[in-house]
Amino acid sequence: MTSRRQFLLLTGAGLAAAGCDQVERFTGLADDPLAPFRPPTGAELDDVSHLLNRTTFGPRPGDHARVTAMGAAAWLDEHLSPDSISDRQTDRLTARYEALRSEPLGELMEFDEKDLLDQMIREKILRATHSKRQLLEVMVDFWSDHFNIDPSKGDSKWLKPADDRLVIRRHALGKFSDLVRASALSPSMLWYLDGRVNQKKHPADHPNENYGRELLELHTLGVHGGYTQQDVMEAARTLTGWTVRERSKSRYGVGVVEFNAKLHDDGPKTILGQTLPAGGGEKDIERLIDLVAHHPATASYLATKLCRRFIADEPPEAAVKSVAATFLSSKGDIPATLRALFATPEFLAAKGGRIKRPFHFIVSALRACSATTDAGKPLQDYLHRMGHAPFHYPTPDGYPEEPQPWMATLLWRWRFALRFAGGKINGTNCPKDALAKAAGSPEKLHAHLLGRMPNDEEVAALKTADSPIALLLAAPAFQTF
Amino acid sequence: MPALATGLIAAPDSAPEQNLVVIFLRGGADGLNILVPHGDDAFYRARPTIGRKKDDLVNLDGFFGLHPALSSWERLWKDGTLAAVHCAGSEDTTHSHFEAQDFMEHGGLIAGGWLGRFLRNRPDAATSPLGAIALGSSLPEVLRGAPSCAAISSIDDFTLDAPPAFTQSLTSLYSRSGSLLGPAGASALAALDRIQSLSATKYTPADGADYDPKDDFASGLREIARLIKARVGLQAATIDLGGWDSHITNDSLMAGSLARLGKGLTSFTTDLGAHLASTTILVMTEFGRRVAENSALGTDHGAGSVMFVAGGGVKGGRQLTQWPGLTEALTGPGDVPIVTNYRNVIAPTLTRLSPKTDIARIFPGFSLDPLPLFA
Numbered sequence A: 001m002t003s004r005r006q007f008l009l010l011t012g013a014g015l016a017a018a019g020c021d022q023v024e025r026f027t028g029l030a031d032d033p034l035a036p037f038r039p040p041t042g043a044e045l046d047d048v049s050h051l052l053n054r055t056t057f058g059p060r061p062g063d064h065a066r067v068t069a070m071g072a073a074a075w076l077d078e079h080l081s082p083d084s085i086s087d088r089q090t091d092r093l094t095a096r097y098e099a100l101r102s103e104p105l106g107e108l109m110e111f112d113e114k115d116l117l118d119q120m121i122r123e124k125i126l127r128a129t130h131s132k133r134q135l136l137e138v139m140v141d142f143w144s145d146h147f148n149i150d151p152s153k154g155d156s157k158w159l160k161p162a163d164d165r166l167v168i169r170r171h172a173l174g175k176f177s178d179l180v181r182a183s184a185l186s187p188s189m190l191w192y193l194d195g196r197v198n199q200k201k202h203p204a205d206h207p208n209e210n211y212g213r214e215l216l217e218l219h220t221l222g223v224h225g226g227y228t229q230q231d232v233m234e235a236a237r238t239l240t241g242w243t244v245r246e247r248s249k250s251r252y253g254v255g256v257v258e259f260n261a262k263l264h265d266d267g268p269k270t271i272l273g274q275t276l277p278a279g280g281g282e283k284d285i286e287r288l289i290d291l292v293a294h295h296p297a298t299a300s301y302l303a304t305k306l307c308r309r310f311i312a313d314e315p316p317e318a319a320v321k322s323v324a325a326t327f328l329s330s331k332g333d334i335p336a337t338l339r340a341l342f343a344t345p346e347f348l349a350a351k352g353g354r355i356k357r358p359f360h361f362i363v364s365a366l367r368a369c370s371a372t373t374d375a376g377k378p379l380q381d382y383l384h385r386m387g388h389a390p391f392h393y394p395t396p397d398g399y400p401e402e403p404q405p406w407m408a409t410l411l412w413r414w415r416f417a418l419r420f421a422g423g424k425i426n427g428t429n430c431p432k433d434a435l436a437k438a439a440g441s442p443e444k445l446h447a448h449l450l451g452r453m454p455n456d457e458e459v460a461a462l463k464t465a466d467s468p469i470a471l472l473l474a475a476p477a478f479q480t481f
Numbered sequence B: 001m002p003a004l005a006t007g008l009i010a011a012p013d014s015a016p017e018q019n020l021v022v023i024f025l026r027g028g029a030d031g032l033n034i035l036v037p038h039g040d041d042a043f044y045r046a047r048p049t050i051g052r053k054k055d056d057l058v059n060l061d062g063f064f065g066l067h068p069a070l071s072s073w074e075r076l077w078k079d080g081t082l083a084a085v086h087c088a089g090s091e092d093t094t095h096s097h098f099e100a101q102d103f104m105e106h107g108g109l110i111a112g113g114w115l116g117r118f119l120r121n122r123p124d125a126a127t128s129p130l131g132a133i134a135l136g137s138s139l140p141e142v143l144r145g146a147p148s149c150a151a152i153s154s155i156d157d158f159t160l161d162a163p164p165a166f167t168q169s170l171t172s173l174y175s176r177s178g179s180l181l182g183p184a185g186a187s188a189l190a191a192l193d194r195i196q197s198l199s200a201t202k203y204t205p206a207d208g209a210d211y212d213p214k215d216d217f218a219s220g221l222r223e224i225a226r227l228i229k230a231r232v233g234l235q236a237a238t239i240d241l242g243g244w245d246s247h248i249t250n251d252s253l254m255a256g257s258l259a260r261l262g263k264g265l266t267s268f269t270t271d272l273g274a275h276l277a278s279t280t281i282l283v284m285t286e287f288g289r290r291v292a293e294n295s296a297l298g299t300d301h302g303a304g305s306v307m308f309v310a311g312g313g314v315k316g317g318r319q320l321t322q323w324p325g326l327t328e329a330l331t332g333p334g335d336v337p338i339v340t341n342y343r344n345v346i347a348p349t350l351t352r353l354s355p356k357t358d359i360a361r362i363f364p365g366f367s368l369d370p371l372p373l374f375a
Helices: A004-010 A012-017 A019-030 A047-055 A063-070 A072-080 A088-093 A095-101 A105-110 A113-130 A134-146 A156-171 A176-184 A187-192 A210-219 A229-238 A281-293 A296-310 A317-329 A334-342 A345-349 A358-368 A377-385 A410-421 A432-439 A442-450 A456-463 A468-474 B041-046 B068-078 B097-106 B114-121 B164-175 B181-200 B216-230 B250-278 B343-353
Strands: A242-244 A257-259 A269-271 A274-276 B019-025 B082-089 B132-135 B150-152 B236-241 B279-285 B305-311
Touching (some): A047 A063, A047 A134, A047 A345, A063 A072, A072 A134, A072 A334, A088 A095, A113 A134, A134 A156, A134 A334, A156 A176, A156 A187, A176 A210, A210 A281, A229 A281, A317 A334, A317 A345, A358 A377, A377 B150, A410 A468, A442 A468, A456 A468, B019 B216, B019 B343, B068 B082, B114 B132, B164 B181, B216 B236, B250 B305
Parallel strands (some): B019 B236, B019 B279, B132 B236
C-alpha cells in the first residue's frame, strides 16, 4: 500500500492526474516555504513581530510580510476561527499516525503503548511546526497543561490520544464549559484522576475526591477561588457513578464511559452555596459543570493564566480584569475572550518580555528555518533533556508557564542550536542555503531570525560566527518572545 | 519569587551534592540465590538441586551468605557501607515483568516515576541541566517527569563541540542580558567549561578501581563516578543490568549478571572513595523468584527479592527484614512473601538525600513506614 497516495504526494506528475489534489498543489506552490521573502526592518520588535511571537510558535519566513499586508485584525479573525483556514498539508504530514484516531477507543488497545506515545509526541511537534492554524496549536498547548494528563497510569496509556483529539483539540477554541464537560468524561481523565473509582455503592462509602478537587483547584475556580473542603466533597459526590470500561475487566467496549446509577450518590448536594436537589442522577454533572465553568472565580483564574501566557509573567491587573469580564459576558467563549486579551493596551506593550519554554524554543527554531523533521527520537531527546517532553508531566498542574523552572536549560538550547544548524540531528533538516537565498542577504536573514535588525553586540558577534544561524538561535534574543 | 535556580556548579569548598544511583536488575532477580538464607532448612527442601550450599557462600552472619560472585562485597558489608533488605518488593501480583517494573518505577498505580517526582519536588529542583541521567539508550519509567533527564552513554554526550568564537560570543551576549537570562547564561557557560575540561582529560579511576572495559554496565558506572566526582550538579543516575530471568538452570543463567553486578559495584565504590559519603546506591528488581525449583532447574516469577542499599550514612553490615521462614509464610503460588514494601527502603534514602522534601508526596496513597537504614 505505499502506494498511489504517497506517490501522488511526492511527485508533481501524479498530482496533475488527481483532480481534487490539484487545488492543493496550487495552494502548496503559493505557500512555497522558501520563496523569497521580506523580513522585518525595524530596530525593535514591531507590532506584527509581536503578534506573531505571541500567537504562533514563532514566525516562519514570509509570515511577517504576509501579516503586514493583510493587517493584524484580519489575521486574528482567521486564527480565531481555525476552521476557516485550510490545513490539509499538515493533515497529510500527520496522516501516518492514524492509530491515534482509532475508533472505537478499544481499538487503541491493539497498539503498543510506547509506540502510541511516540506517535502522539511526533504529531504534536509536527502540528506545532507546520499547522497553519497556529493560534489553535498554541491553545492546544495551553489546555494540554491546564487539563494535564500523564498517560503513564493504567489504561490512560492507550486512551490519552482520544483525550488529545476529542477534548483538547476539539474544544481548544470553543466554549470553556464544553471543554470542562468533555474533560470530566474523558476516559483518560477518569483514569488519571481516579474518577472511575469515585462511587457510592454502600451508604458508608466515601467518594474519591481526587478529580473533584482538581476540577475546582486547577481546572475552574483556582486554588484561591473561594471554595471549601466541603465543596470538594460535594463535587466528588456529584460525580459518583461515572466509570470507564477497563482493559483488564472487559472484552468489549473498553474505554467506553458509562453512568452507573447504582454507584451514584443521588442525595441532595450543596456546592458553592447552590443546591442540587436529590434525584439528579446523570444530570448532576451538567449542573455542576454549569456552576463551576461560569463562576466569577473561574473567569479571573483563567484570565490570569491566559494573560500570563500571552502578556507577561506578572499579568497586568487591568488586562486580567478586562479579559475576565469578557469571559463572563461571553459565557466562556474562548475566541471572544482571546479577542479581548489581544485588544488590551497591555498586550501590545509587552513585546519580547517572556522566555520561551523548551518546546516553544525548539519549534520556533524549526519554523524560523523552515526545517523539515520526522520529530523522531533524536529531536525528542532534546525535549527530555530540558524536561519538557509532551505528555510527560506527572502531576495535574501541567508544565509551569513561569520562566524560573526553565532557566537551567540553556546548555541544551545551545547544543540544539549548533547541532540543528550543523545538520547533525538525525531526521531533522535545516535548509540553510535555501533559507539564506530566500532571505536575500545575510543582514535580512539575521533580521528574520531576530524579528528585528541585530543590535551592535549581535552584529559584532555575527562577524566571528561560523554559523550565524546557530549563533542567533543560541543568543538571548531567540530565547524570548 | 523563589531564588533563581541557576547555581548549578558547586563551589569547590561547598557541601557536596547528595547523589542517588539506582541499579535496576531487570528480569526478576532471584534474591534467594543472591543473599542465600543458608540457615533456613526449608530453603534446601524447596531447592534440593539448585540451592547453593553454605560452604559455597560468603557467610555474613551465620544465617545469610552472599553468592560467591559477590565475594568482593564482603568488605563493604564488614565496614558497614552495605545493608541488605530481604523479602522486599511491591504489592503487584501480576507476575508480569512489564507490569511489575512499571508499578515499582512509578511507585504504585500512579502516573510518572518516583524518582522524577522526587527530583521535581526537591526544594532545589531544576538547578542543573545535568540533574538526572540514565546510562543507556532510553529513559526508564522511574525518571519520568524529572525536571531534566538525559539518556547518555558517556560524559562526551554533554559537550558542545563548538568553535571558541561561539562560546565567546555567547559570553558577551548573555553578560548584557537581563535579570533572568544573564545569570542563567553565566551558569551554563561555567558548567560547559567544567564538562569540556572533564571530557578532554583521560579518566583514571581512583585506587586502582578496575572497571571491565568490555562490560557496558561497568563502563556506565565509571561514567557516573566521573560525573559525581566532577560535581557538575548530578542528583540522580540510573543504570540497568539485565539477565535475571532464570526460568531454566537458575544459577548458570544468573552467573554472568551476578559477576558483573559484583565486580561493577565494587569498582564503583572503590573509585568513588571519599565521594561515597555523599552517594547512596540502591539495588532493586521488579520481583524475586518462586521458592521451589522447577523441573528445568530454574525458578519462575515470584514476589519478594532482596534489595541492597550502600553508601554514605548507611548503617550497614545488616539485613533489616525479620526473616519470615520459607514454609507457612509463602504467598501466591509459593512466592517469597513481601515483608518490607520497597517504598519503605526508598523513602528513608530520599529523606537522607533531601531532608526538606515531603516524601509522602512522592508515594501518594501509601502509608510509609520507613526502614531505619541510616545511622
